[in-house]
Amino acid sequence: MPARREDELERLLRGVPFFRDLTSLDAARLVGALEETRFPAGSVIAEEGAAGDALYLIADGAVDISVRSPDGELSLRRVAAPGHFGELGMLLSRRTASSRAATDVVLWRLPRRRFEQLVRDRPSVGLTVAAALADELDRRSREHVGAPEPAPGAKPMTLEREPPRVSWRRRLLTTAICVAIPIALWEIAPPEGMSATGWRVALLLAAATAGWLLEPIADFAVALLLAAAWAATGLVPLATAFGGFATSSWLVSLGGLAVAGAMAQTGLVFRGALAMLRLFPPTGAGQILALVGGGVLFTPLVPQSAARVATIAPVAAELAQSLGYAPRSRGSAAIAFAGLAGYWFFSSIFLTGLATNFVLVQLLPTDLRLRFGWTGWLGAALPAGIVCLVGATAAIFLLFRPEPSPPGVAQVVRRQQHVLGPLTRAERVTLVAVAVLIGGLVQPFVAVDAAWWGVLALAVLMAGALDRERFRASIDWTFLLFLGPLQGFGDVGRAVGLDRWIADRLVALTAGLRDPLVIVVILGVVALASRIVLPSRPAMVLLMVAIVPAAPALGISPFVAGIVILLMANVWVLPYQGLEYLMTRDASRGEAFSDRQGTLFGAALTVVRFVAILASLPYWRALGLV
Numbered sequence: 001m002p003a004r005r006e007d008e009l010e011r012l013l014r015g016v017p018f019f020r021d022l023t024s025l026d027a028a029r030l031v032g033a034l035e036e037t038r039f040p041a042g043s044v045i046a047e048e049g050a051a052g053d054a055l056y057l058i059a060d061g062a063v064d065i066s067v068r069s070p071d072g073e074l075s076l077r078r079v080a081a082p083g084h085f086g087e088l089g090m091l092l093s094r095r096t097a098s099s100r101a102a103t104d105v106v107l108w109r110l111p112r113r114r115f116e117q118l119v120r121d122r123p124s125v126g127l128t129v130a131a132a133l134a135d136e137l138d139r140r141s142r143e144h145v146g147a148p149e150p151a152p153g154a155k156p157m158t159l160e161r162e163p164p165r166v167s168w169r170r171r172l173l174t175t176a177i178c179v180a181i182p183i184a185l186w187e188i189a190p191p192e193g194m195s196a197t198g199w200r201v202a203l204l205l206a207a208a209t210a211g212w213l214l215e216p217i218a219d220f221a222v223a224l225l226l227a228a229a230w231a232a233t234g235l236v237p238l239a240t241a242f243g244g245f246a247t248s249s250w251l252v253s254l255g256g257l258a259v260a261g262a263m264a265q266t267g268l269v270f271r272g273a274l275a276m277l278r279l280f281p282p283t284g285a286g287q288i289l290a291l292v293g294g295g296v297l298f299t300p301l302v303p304q305s306a307a308r309v310a311t312i313a314p315v316a317a318e319l320a321q322s323l324g325y326a327p328r329s330r331g332s333a334a335i336a337f338a339g340l341a342g343y344w345f346f347s348s349i350f351l352t353g354l355a356t357n358f359v360l361v362q363l364l365p366t367d368l369r370l371r372f373g374w375t376g377w378l379g380a381a382l383p384a385g386i387v388c389l390v391g392a393t394a395a396i397f398l399l400f401r402p403e404p405s406p407p408g409v410a411q412v413v414r415r416q417q418h419v420l421g422p423l424t425r426a427e428r429v430t431l432v433a434v435a436v437l438i439g440g441l442v443q444p445f446v447a448v449d450a451a452w453w454g455v456l457a458l459a460v461l462m463a464g465a466l467d468r469e470r471f472r473a474s475i476d477w478t479f480l481l482f483l484g485p486l487q488g489f490g491d492v493g494r495a496v497g498l499d500r501w502i503a504d505r506l507v508a509l510t511a512g513l514r515d516p517l518v519i520v521v522i523l524g525v526v527a528l529a530s531r532i533v534l535p536s537r538p539a540m541v542l543l544m545v546a547i548v549p550a551a552p553a554l555g556i557s558p559f560v561a562g563i564v565i566l567l568m569a570n571v572w573v574l575p576y577q578g579l580e581y582l583m584t585r586d587a588s589r590g591e592a593f594s595d596r597q598g599t600l601f602g603a604a605l606t607v608v609r610f611v612a613i614l615a616s617l618p619y620w621r622a623l624g625l626v
Helices: 003-014 024-033 087-092 112-121 123-145 168-185 196-214 219-232 248-266 268-279 284-298 305-322 330-344 357-363 366-371 374-399 409-420 425-442 450-464 468-474 477-487 489-495 498-509 516-530 536-554 558-569 579-587 595-622
Strands: 035-039 044-046 054-060 062-069 072-080 083-085 098-101 105-111
Touching: 003 024, 003 054, 003 409, 024 105, 024 112, 024 268, 024 305, 024 409, 054 062, 054 087, 054 112, 062 083, 072 083, 105 112, 168 196, 196 219, 196 498, 196 536, 219 477, 248 268, 248 305, 248 357, 248 425, 248 450, 248 468, 248 477, 268 284, 268 305, 268 409, 268 425, 284 305, 284 330, 284 374, 305 330, 305 409, 305 579, 330 374, 330 579, 330 595, 357 477, 357 489, 357 536, 357 558, 374 425, 374 558, 374 595, 425 450, 477 489, 477 536, 489 498, 489 536, 498 536, 516 536, 516 558, 516 595, 536 558, 558 595, 579 595
Parallel strands: none
Antiparallel strands: 035 105, 044 098, 054 083, 054 105, 062 072, 062 098
């Protein structure tokens, strides 16, 4: 499609009042959902009373709009290009008038489903729609009676929907259960070999675990209360309980999450995903490889899997439609799962792929922290990453081999890229911040703490990509508040001797297992089993806090213990277990794949992860890690 025609298409879209002020990113997403249709003169486009499933943009020709009356068909108006019609029918789910081609017409059809997705993702668009419709109704009424046009009024207030509330009875009950655990057992004699202080620290940790399971309040609030309880009861100093907020890993996570938020907000991830789609053949198989490959490329650049998946999931849903795949077909599921696997599955292969990875770094002894920087981490995890890449791709093609697809996806991607236009200043600044963060962590020449690179990347973003409001909105502050206390768990355990007690018990339990390789396998199974009851983040952190410090006594490296936990606790089989899975499913309102297909794919990926660990064991032994 020539650039001139693409410009005309964008102008058509922005000619709709409630799309006029869309960002380039949102406009590009909508352009990707447009479907070209043609009608000869005299053809009925939509009948009054029929389902209102789309908005139409008129690229060429004219359309007559009419309604039925007791005296027959009553003509309302003629809409000529460039114009639009069908907005009321789309909002009301039924056509309020009939439309007929007055001449040969070329239309671009925007499905109602895609419009609803935009409103869910950008609630402010809903207010813009309401204001635009009210303005249009007022204009038509005044035109009908010959009244003058009013002066432009003020913009409507921004309204926010109140989030759903948890039943107060359930909240009280679950809170009582959590509080009862330490109260009931506080004065009981500790197990043999454990100090009274260590016992009480463990009791409060058990209460927090119950809180993460029952969720009377948000997980980050549970973590903060746990640290506060340790300090308030005098078990550890306040500086130790909240020391995680002053760690290098927390500051790197702050910079990394800021970079991730900026890449998502500016559209860099979306732009990069489109570029990858253009590099591969415009077929189902080609686009699957593009999604998986693009995810591997972006995982180390955006250290937040939820942000990556939130960006790619709508792209994958639109791509499946462009390829002509029916809802929940093998092809549709393959495209959706390729985006999910590519942008989530490799989160622990790269140090900067997941902020939780820095919890493991903080738990490592000082010498191992230096060894397992960005390149050291990737070097140790590389065999597992290769197996995950081959295994995930094979699972998609074997379980959901896509049907042959019609041509057309290349044109859709090209239209979206054209609407995005050249790199904006904010995108260029964000690229500099990415280079500072990743380049600083990788380079071997300047020996400074990793925290400096995180803070420097944040400073670069604030210089040109994020203002104060976007800074607040782009960072997952709840995760950082959750991460801070968890980063200090290792120091708390060492301060009260809990790490030594756990190590002694684990050594006693595994005395009959002389091969460290067997211990690694058992650890993977335990991590997987923990996901039955715990969300992924608490499961990963609790197991790492318990196992990583004790790993040398078991004959394995703390890094190996941690990476096995990260790999096996961040999976799903049942739908409720996977946040990124649910995000992908909801991006298409459940139309891309069924939960049965999702369960099958989740089980396959879990097997792939386990095989990746088994395949890495000889390599880790050669490195002296087991």
